[in-house]
Amino acid sequence: MQIDLIKGHGSGNDFLLIDEKANPYTFSENDRAVLARLLCNRHSDLGADGILFIMNSNHADGKMRVFNADGSEASMCGNGLRLVARYICEKLQRQEGVIETMKANLRVSKQADLYPNVPTYQVEISPVSFKLTDLPLKLNQPTLVNEKIPELSSELSFSALAVPNPHLIAIVDTDQLQSELQRQISERVNEPNELFPDGVNVSFVKSINPGNIYVNTFERGVGFTNACGTAMSASSLITCLQNLNEIDQPINVYNNGGKVQCVVHRSEGDYSIDLIGNATYLYQATVEVDLEKNSFAVTNKGDFSEQMAYQKLQTEVQSFLQKG
Numbered sequence: 001m002q003i004d005l006i007k008g009h010g011s012g013n014d015f016l017l018i019d020e021k022a023n024p025y026t027f028s029e030n031d032r033a034v035l036a037r038l039l040c041n042r043h044s045d046l047g048a049d050g051i052l053f054i055m056n057s058n059h060a061d062g063k064m065r066v067f068n069a070d071g072s073e074a075s076m077c078g079n080g081l082r083l084v085a086r087y088i089c090e091k092l093q094r095q096e097g098v099i100e101t102m103k104a105n106l107r108v109s110k111q112a113d114l115y116p117n118v119p120t121y122q123v124e125i126s127p128v129s130f131k132l133t134d135l136p137l138k139l140n141q142p143t144l145v146n147e148k149i150p151e152l153s154s155e156l157s158f159s160a161l162a163v164p165n166p167h168l169i170a171i172v173d174t175d176q177l178q179s180e181l182q183r184q185i186s187e188r189v190n191e192p193n194e195l196f197p198d199g200v201n202v203s204f205v206k207s208i209n210p211g212n213i214y215v216n217t218f219e220r221g222v223g224f225t226n227a228c229g230t231a232m233s234a235s236s237l238i239t240c241l242q243n244l245n246e247i248d249q250p251i252n253v254y255n256n257g258g259k260v261q262c263v264v265h266r267s268e269g270d271y272s273i274d275l276i277g278n279a280t281y282l283y284q285a286t287v288e289v290d291l292e293k294n295s296f297a298v299t300n301k302g303d304f305s306e307q308m309a310y311q312k313l314q315t316e317v318q319s320f321l322q323k324g
Contacts, residue, residue: 001025001289002299005039006087007048008281010079012226012257012314014048016040017087020055021062027053033071034291040069045298046285049222052080054087060105061097062088068221075102075164078229078275082121086110086279089121103127103164111276114261115316117309121279125233126272128163135166138195146171146242151195152185159238163273166200166220167234171242177204177216186218203231207244214254214321226257233273236262254321258314278313280306 003025006017016039020027027035032053040048050068057063064084066074081099085108089097096109106124114120130143137144137160144160152158156170168189170176186202189195199220206214215235217228232253239245251262260277286300 001291003035003287003289004284005287006281006284007046008083008086008279009257010082010227010229010279011232011255011260011277013079013228014226014282015077015080015083016046016048016051017083018051018053019087020053022091031291032065032067033073034294035289036067036069037071038289038291038294038296039287042069044296046287049219049225050074050077050080052077052084054084057100060100061092061094063100065102068219070221072221073102074221076125076230077165078123078125078233079227079277081106081108081123081229082275082277082279084108085121085123086119099123114259114276114278115309115313117306118278118313119280119306120276122274122276123229124272125163125230125275128161128234128237128271128273130161132160134162134164135160135200136197137166137168137200138197145238149195152188153181156181159241160200161234161237163230163234163237165230166196166198167203167231168196168200169203169205169231169235169238171238171244172204172206174206177206177214182216182218183224186224190218190220201228201231203228203235205235205239207239208254210245211249212252212254213239213245216256227255227260229260229275229277232260233262233275237264237271237273240264254317258310259317278310280310282307 036051053065055063066077108123111120111122146157159169190199202218217231219225236251263274281304283303289296
């Protein structure tokens with residue numbers, strides 16, 4: 001089976017894009033999971049955090065399905081959605097569109113460059129739910145906002161929400177951020193456990209100053225990642241609820257892969273978040289895949305030149321974080 005793909009990243013969170021709209025691929029559900037495990041393997045010639053399958057939609061400009069590197073399917077991916085937004089908008093030669101995801105149809109649009117020569121897209125992150133049943137998180141209470149979970153930590157307070165991916169967020173100081181606490185908690189809640197039967201994304205958030213935060217995320221199905229779009233969005237919302245930032249005001253969110261901007265909105269008691277960041281292409285490739293033998297070979301590969309501009313952004317981000 002021959003497959004054409006593009007590798008790209010949002011904030012260093014990298015994906016393989018496979019277009020099922022323009023190609024006659026006939027993947028089964030099992031095929032998608034196998035492809036994700038095979039092509040995303042970091043020890044292979046490709047490697048990525050996941051695969052973004054771009055499909056036809058009956059009521060939107062396109063549909064995105066996200067498969068993590070372990071073969072599991074995610075309900076949403078903010079960094080990946082920016083890549084899909086770019087791909088579809090460029091194909092349609094439009095500045096904006098609507099992308100169908102597992103839980104909602106989301107608005108996307110091209111924006112002014114976040115940094116010179118860095119293609120930038122804005123995507124809608126919603127729906128937002130604080131109901132523990134939507135994660136799910138098995139506690140004898142309906143919600144959890146800035147409260148302790150004694151089974152996980154005696155020192156940290158947590159907030160839990162689905163956007164719609166499940167997230168567990170703690171506001172931390174520098175010592176807690178640099179400790180092994182996040183790894184220990186993340187591994188516990190993503191192995192068989194009584195609290196999170198389906199696992200959860202775990203983020204440690206450090207407030208730098210008003211309008212600027214740093215987010216480090218252990219992503220369910222991936223592990224520690226350069227950035228997670230829904231985690232940065234959810235973290236921005238939590239900082240607004242704790243009066244560290246303001247609703248309807250841009251928040252610079254720094255991460256190990258670079259930075260994005262988030263704007264939290266509230267309307268009639270419901271929240272949504274705009275996630276604004278890069279959609280950088282790394283290369284396009286053709287691969288020959290044998291699913292029965294669980295093997296593949298790259299038969300053609302061509303690099304894009306966009307990463308150099310993004311690396312300049314990363315350098316500025318690291319300089320800012322070191323000063324902070």
